[in-house]
Amino acid sequence: MSAVFEVRNLKRSFGGLAVTNDVSISMAPGDRVALIGPNGAGKTTFVNLVTGNLKPSAGQVLLGGEDVTGLNSTQRVRRGLVRSFQVTRLFPEMTPEEHVALAILQREGRSGRMFGSHRAMADVGEETAAILSTLGLSSLADNRVREIAYGQQRLLELALALALKPKVLLLDEPAAGVPQSDTGLIEKALADLPADLAVLMIEHDMDLVFRFARRVIVLAAGEIIFDGLPSDATRDTRVRQAYLGSYADARSLA
Amino acid sequence: MTVPTSKDSASSATSDRRVRLRPDVIGVLVIAAAAIAGYLLFPNNLALLTRITAIALLVLSLDLVTGYCGVATLGHAALFGAGAYGAGIVAVHFGMTDPFAMLGFGIIAGALAGLVSGVVVLRAHGLPQLVLSIAIVHLAHEVANKASGWTGGSDGLAGITPDAVFGLYQFDLWGRTAYVFGIVLLILVFVVLRQIVRSPFGMLCRGIRQDPLRVQALGASVNGTLVKMYVISGAVAGAGGALNAISTQVVGLDSLSFTLSAEALVMLVLGGTGSLYGALIGTLTFMWFEDVVSAANPFHWLTIVGALLIAVVLFAPKGLYGTIAAWFAGRKRRSA
Ligand SMILES: Nc1ncnc2c1ncn2[C@@H]1O[C@H](COP(=O)(O)OP(=O)(O)O)[C@@H](O)[C@H]1O
Numbered sequence: 049m050s051a052v053f054e055v056r057n058l059k060r061s062f063g064g065l066a067v068t069n070d071v072s073i074s075m076a077p078g079d080r081v082a083l084i085g086p087n088g089a090g091k092t093t094f095v096n097l098v099t100g101n102l103k104p105s106a107g108q109v110l111l112g113g114e115d116v117t118g119l120n121s122t123q124r125v126r127r128g129l130v131r132s133f134q135v136t137r138l139f140p141e142m143t144p145e146e147h148v149a150l151a152i153l154q155r156e157g158r159s160g161r162m163f164g165s166h167r168a169m170a171d172v173g174e175e176t177a178a179i180l181s182t183l184g185l186s187s188l189a190d191n192r193v194r195e196i197a198y199g200q201q202r203l204l205e206l207a208l209a210l211a212l213k214p215k216v217l218l219l220d221e222p223a224a225g226v227p228q229s230d231t232g233l234i235e236k237a238l239a240d241l242p243a244d245l246a247v248l249m250i251e252h253d254m255d256l257v258f259r260f261a262r263r264v265i266v267l268a269a270g271e272i273i274f275d276g277l278p279s280d281a282t283r284d285t286r287v288r289q290a291y292l293g294s295y296a297d298a299r300s301l302a
Numbered sequence: 303m304t305v306p307t308s309k310d311s312a313s314s315a316t317s318d319r320r321v322r323l324r325p326d327v328i329g330v331l332v333i334a335a336a337a338i339a340g341y342l343l344f345p346n347n348l349a350l351l352t353r354i355t356a357i358a359l360l361v362l363s364l365d366l367v368t369g370y371c372g373v374a375t376l377g378h379a380a381l382f383g384a385g386a387y388g389a390g391i392v393a394v395h396f397g398m399t400d401p402f403a404m405l406g407f408g409i410i411a412g413a414l415a416g417l418v419s420g421v422v423v424l425r426a427h428g429l430p431q432l433v434l435s436i437a438i439v440h441l442a443h444e445v446a447n448k449a450s451g452w453t454g455g456s457d458g459l460a461g462i463t464p465d466a467v468f469g470l471y472q473f474d475l476w477g478r479t480a481y482v483f484g485i486v487l488l489i490l491v492f493v494v495l496r497q498i499v500r501s502p503f504g505m506l507c508r509g510i511r512q513d514p515l516r517v518q519a520l521g522a523s524v525n526g527t528l529v530k531m532y533v534i535s536g537a538v539a540g541a542g543g544a545l546n547a548i549s550t551q552v553v554g555l556d557s558l559s560f561t562l563s564a565e566a567l568v569m570l571v572l573g574g575t576g577s578l579y580g581a582l583i584g585t586l587t588f589m590w591f592e593d594v595v596s597a598a599n600p601f602h603w604l605t606i607v608g609a610l611l612i613a614v615v616l617f618a619p620k621g622l623y624g625t626i627a628a629w630f631a632g633r634k635r636r637s638a
């Protein structure tokens with residue numbers, strides 16, 4: 049079994065409340081997994097534990113078989129574990145072009161260069177333009193991020209993740225806040241991801257989940273209550289109970 | 303929108319480089335023109351103008367860590383003082399009186415002081431960080447005071463007699479040589495710093511100021527980058543300190559003081575943080591103001607400087623340069 053990404057018995061609680069309770073997940077290259085669950089189920093906390101933004105009280109995180117639990121978040125990114133944030137984290141005074149260029153330079157180990165602007169590096173400019181165009185951001189390339197719409201900031205958040213060319217990609221609600229008219233861009237970008245990349249996406253838009261995922265994991269109150277095929281998830285009684293008549297139910301009635 | 307071919311983007315990259323080189327050339331010309339004007343208008347005041355140049359290097363150095371990286375510090379004179387004592391000590395105790403050797407040792411001493419204070423200051427954030435920086439400059443001051451065998455203690459380190467520049471230009475009584483030496487140094491530092499702040503590394507530093515968590519999520523090391531910037535900043539402040547030692551031929555404990563640290567921060571805020579021009583304009587304005595007002599009214603000049611600062615912070619929070627630049631940018635956008 050060649051897991052590119054594995055989590056073993058991960059635990060974390062806040063003030064006595066177990067927010068992540070003995071979670072184990074394994075993913076192989078090329079996996080397309082959706083992590084769903086009601087608000088407050090612990091999905092974002094799970095991502096934070098995996099990336100090293102939060103410390104788990106117990107459990108391990110493995111990347112390509114190597115235990116990375118002791119590494120900080122920066123070191124994990126360099127080993128190919130990349131995330132996007134549910135609430136955008138961008139540089140308000142910088143442009144989308146600068147954001148993507150910086151991600152590319154960082155990926156290539158050139159972000160420490162002290163001479164010459166990235167604008168004079170033809171290869172970086174070309175790749176930056178291509179990524180921005182994939183997400184429909186070309187016309188905004190030179191605007192400051194604080195001046196562009198939130199939906200487009202969400203797309204830039206995804207662009208940064210793509211620019212880092214990860215091995216394992218964790219997307220925290222990439223479509224939340226993106227206007228319906230633009231979610232197509234996200235889907236297209238996701239569909240074009242390298243086949244061997246392992247992707248775990250947290251998403252509330254069930255249509256998106258069903259088109260994207262070949263496997264669904266349902267988290268409720270910090271525990272995995274379902275891990276299997278998308279079509280089985282909607283029929284599962286525990287999943288239905290956890291959602292108490294929200295999307296899963298609505299979907300099965302439709 | 304089509305993806306540009308490599309030929310397109312390569313040619314746009316070169317023309318872009320040309321466009322971006324122009325502000326540098328203009329910047330150098332403006333500094334040179336101001337320097338020449340100062341030389342012609344105030345030939346009897348070259349010592350003050352050289353002091354302004356040395357302090358400008360300190361304020362530029364502070365801008366690198368505070369303006370570009372967002373590190374709060376009230377201890378930056380420690381780096382300036384390290385450069386001043388470094389240059390002074392090699393001259394007095396080791397007989398290395400070549401001005402370039404003194405400058406070189408000042409830069410190294412400043413860079414080392416930058417490394418040490420960077421590693422210490424960056425362990426904390428916010429207010430604790432500020433307190434650590436204050437502690438550093440007080441400690442440095444105390445060490446220099448106690449090690450009077452090396453530093454001359456509170457009497458200052460005297461007897462610094464730099465050789466002639468290239469063996470030709472003596473450091474004369476009028477301070478002409480020191481002034482030209484200082485201005486050339488300032489221009490060189492300015493050109494190098496323009497490169498650095500626009501480089502990928504400079505972009506990373508701006509990113510750290512705006513959102514360090516995002517920088518980490520890109521896989522870049524926040525502290526590693528900041529320590530590097532601290533070392534560069536120390537080298538620049540050290541150059542300023544060395545210039546001060548070479549031009550005044552004495553180093554006093556005031557070059558390592560909390561007061562100088564705080565004044566440097568005031569000058570930076572006055573001119574505008576996060577821009578090299580802001581640092582230069584802030585230094586020039588503050589020191590010129592200090593000289594004029596303290597001569598006219600020696601008792602209340604600090605009150606007047608305080609009032610000026612309050613006015614700037616309230617009505618032009620981006621500083622003098624930042625406000626003017628924003629006004630021009632707005633006008634350009636409106637007319638476009
Ligand atoms: N830093 C924190 N301190 C205390 N409680 C937290 C913290 N972060 C998250 N929580 C709590 O953990 C639970 C799970 O949150 P989260 O992981 O954001 O859920 P989800 O992403 O599934 O909506 C919530 O009850 C939330 O209030």
Ligand SMILES: [Mg+2]
Binds near residue numbers: 091092093134
């Ligand atoms: Mg969440």
